[in-house]
Amino acid sequence: MTEAVLSGDIGGTHIRLAVVDTAGNIIRLIKVKIERSTGRSNLTKQLISSAQELIQWASTKNIKILGVGIGIAGKIDPSEGKVIFSPNLPEANGKNISKIVSEYTKCPVFIDNDANVFGRGEAWRGEGSKVRSWLGITLGTGVGGCIILNNKLWQGDKNIGFVGEIGHMTIYPDGFRCACGKRGCLEAYASEGGLLRRIAHDNLYSSSGRIKSAKLLYLKALEGDPVAVKLFEDFGRALGIAIANGFTLLGVRHAIIGGGVSQAWEVFKQSMFDAAYSNCSMLSSDQIFIVKSKLGDEAAILGAAKLVLDSI
Amino acid sequence: MTEAVLSGDIGGTHIRLAVVDTAGNIIRLIKVKIERSTGRSNLTKQLISSAQELIQWASTKNIKILGVGIGIAGKIDPSEGKVIFSPNLPEANGKNISKIVSEYTKCPVFIDNDANVFGRGEAWRGEGSKVRSWLGITLGTGVGGCIILNNKLWQGDKNIGFVGEIGHMTIYPDGFRCACGKRGCLEAYASEGGLLRRIAHDNLYSSSGRIKSAKLLYLKALEGDPVAVKLFEDFGRALGIAIANGFTLLGVRHAIIGGGVSQAWEVFKQSMFDAAYSNCSMLSSDQIFIVKSKLGDEAAILGAAKLVLDSI
Numbered sequence: 001m002t003e004a005v006l007s008g009d010i011g012g013t014h015i016r017l018a019v020v021d022t023a024g025n026i027i028r029l030i031k032v033k034i035e036r037s038t039g040r041s042n043l044t045k046q047l048i049s050s051a052q053e054l055i056q057w058a059s060t061k062n063i064k065i066l067g068v069g070i071g072i073a074g075k076i077d078p079s080e081g082k083v084i085f086s087p088n089l090p091e092a093n094g095k096n097i098s099k100i101v102s103e104y105t106k107c108p109v110f111i112d113n114d115a116n117v118f119g120r121g122e123a124w125r126g127e128g129s130k131v132r133s134w135l136g137i138t139l140g141t142g143v144g145g146c147i148i149l150n151n152k153l154w155q156g157d158k159n160i161g162f163v164g165e166i167g168h169m170t171i172y173p174d175g176f177r178c179a180c181g182k183r184g185c186l187e188a189y190a191s192e193g194g195l196l197r198r199i200a201h202d203n204l205y206s207s208s209g210r211i212k213s214a215k216l217l218y219l220k221a222l223e224g225d226p227v228a229v230k231l232f233e234d235f236g237r238a239l240g241i242a243i244a245n246g247f248t249l250l251g252v253r254h255a256i257i258g259g260g261v262s263q264a265w266e267v268f269k270q271s272m273f274d275a276a277y278s279n280c281s282m283l284s285s286d287q288i289f290i291v292k293s294k295l296g297d298e299a300a301i302l303g304a305a306k307l308v309l310d311s312i
Numbered sequence: 313m314t315e316a317v318l319s320g321d322i323g324g325t326h327i328r329l330a331v332v333d334t335a336g337n338i339i340r341l342i343k344v345k346i347e348r349s350t351g352r353s354n355l356t357k358q359l360i361s362s363a364q365e366l367i368q369w370a371s372t373k374n375i376k377i378l379g380v381g382i383g384i385a386g387k388i389d390p391s392e393g394k395v396i397f398s399p400n401l402p403e404a405n406g407k408n409i410s411k412i413v414s415e416y417t418k419c420p421v422f423i424d425n426d427a428n429v430f431g432r433g434e435a436w437r438g439e440g441s442k443v444r445s446w447l448g449i450t451l452g453t454g455v456g457g458c459i460i461l462n463n464k465l466w467q468g469d470k471n472i473g474f475v476g477e478i479g480h481m482t483i484y485p486d487g488f489r490c491a492c493g494k495r496g497c498l499e500a501y502a503s504e505g506g507l508l509r510r511i512a513h514d515n516l517y518s519s520s521g522r523i524k525s526a527k528l529l530y531l532k533a534l535e536g537d538p539v540a541v542k543l544f545e546d547f548g549r550a551l552g553i554a555i556a557n558g559f560t561l562l563g564v565r566h567a568i569i570g571g572g573v574s575q576a577w578e579v580f581k582q583s584m585f586d587a588a589y590s591n592c593s594m595l596s597s598d599q600i601f602i603v604k605s606k607l608g609d610e611a612a613i614l615g616a617a618k619l620v621l622d623s624i
Contacts, residue, residue: 075594133469133470147561147562147563154562154563155563156445156562156564157444157563157565157566160563160564160565162563164561164563165594166560168560168592168593170557170591172485173483173549173591178593180593182593185593241482241485244482245481245557248474248477248478249477249481249558249561249562250459250466250475251459251469251472251475251476252468252469254469278494279482279485279494281493281494281497282474282477282480
């Protein structure tokens with residue numbers, strides 16, 4: 001009998017759930033669109049039925065499921081297994097997802113913030129496996145972060161419900177308004193949400209048809225469109241300052257960048273490196289290491305699997 | 313026979329050296345002015361002779377000295393016992409202070425950055441003993457910092473030589489020039505050096521006689537002098553933003569502020585709290601705790617003693 005875990009990545013639009021063996025091989029993966037009627041979803045119901053489907057499949061293959069791990073964006077209390085506040089999944093707010101899923105799957109269930117799960121995945125099988133201490137950053141709709149110190153994920157002060165929230169560090173006091181309500185956060189500059197809000201706010205591309213995704217803006221920047229180039233320069237600069245500040249505070253010199261919007265690497269890397277070099281007086285430029293994750297979507301799935309293996 | 317340690321705090325102008333018992337009582341303390349002729353000092357010579365004096369005194373009192381601990385401002389490699397770079401003590405640069413002092417005292421010697429030593433002192437006998445995870449900040453000529461996670465001092469990535477350098481986080485990109493060479497560091501706003509450089513740069517108080525210390529500026533602010541009030545408002549705001557950013561990244565909610573310039577608390581606290589509250593979207597204002605150290609000068613001496621007790 002093979003041993004494996006069930007690992008899940010709950011995003012704003014989809015649930016991805018996988019059977020992962022203890023060596024970190026993804027054996028089977030399913031992706032389910034979150035059904036929303038009248039704004040609310042049956043998130044937990046869909047999550048449970050997908051989990052049950054995979055557990056049943058595993059039993060036919062003689063695979064023993066040791067536990068379930070799930071990554072969710074937002075403020076999470078991993079020790080309680082509770083979602084405190086999730087901006088993209090308001091239906092999960094206040095719910096003890098661990099307890100609910102555990103009741104139906106008869107397995108121990110562990111949840112954590114999506115960026116922490118990214119960190120565990122990277123540390124296990126990605127770039128993070130090569131360095132002891134590093135700062136992880138996920139660029140997507142928002143900006144997430146995680147902190148790995150001496151090969152261990154730092155989980156924040158007891159019951160605080162957040163850690164590594166580099167996306168909400170103030171980079172420009174009195175700067176552009178962030179989704180969180182305050183001004184000048186990294187996320188207001190270096191996320192898809194931030195880019196699209198800046199485009200709407202400054203009424204950019206109003207004659208040529210509004211840009212509706214970071215990917216489209218990235219393609220524009222690749223073509224040399226000056227507005228898109230400038231937005232990604234600002235993106236990179238804010239990110240570079242944030243990384244420099246993170247290194248300076250944490251006493252680390254490695255950053256690993258993942259998330260869907262990290263695919264725009266080519267158009268923000270120059271200004272990111274320039275800003276990181278010029279804003280970190282503790283390290284010379286050849287002591288600063290910022291790399292792009294190579295795991296892609298798999299980082300979250302592998303990390304949620306590792307969360308189970310680390311916890312049971 | 314009583315057991316005790318020798319603990320030292322090397323500042324820019326003085327060496328303070330004490331015999332501290334294992335319960336954290338300062339039994340005897342001496343303060344020696346660093347003699348500088350033609351710009352260089354006999355720092356190590358003075359340090360060794362002071363240490364020998366105290367060890368001899370201890371032996372007459374039947375006190376056994378277990379080891380020597382020393383805090384020094386600058387980039388320190390604690391594992392090697394080496395001063396990498398000390399801005400105020402250039403004569404110590406590159407020197408293996410641990411080895412040199414150990415040869416003459418026949419004791420194990422441990423050194424660390426002065427802010428880390430402050431952190432150990434606070435965690436042992438100060439405000440830090442009441443909380444598990446916190447950010448420490450020392451306000452003086454410059455701004456130092458330390459990070460305590462789950463009651464343990466985080467010492468940074470292996471051999472990196474710095475950690476918790478909150479003073480060199482960029483608070484205002486393109487802001488005021490810092491002593492480190494880059495722009496907009498916390499230290500450029502919230503330290504004695506920063507205040508005095510701003511006064512010189514903007515040619516403030518040129519008619520009434522230049523202000524030469526943070527203390528004099530503080531007294532001016534207490535009298536309601538608008539320039540001094542404004543400088544300390546900027547001081548507090550920069551400090552509040554830095555603390556909010558530290559909390560957001562680290563996932564902590566407690567800060568302890570020490571160092572000589574923390575005595576100006578009354579004139580910067582309002583803008584510090586305002587800025588911390590408005591720049592931390594992860595915590596509500598009643599979840600944010602910033603307190604002033606009550607140990608004063610003793611924090612460093614106690615911390616250097618604890619460094620020995622933790623190391624032997």
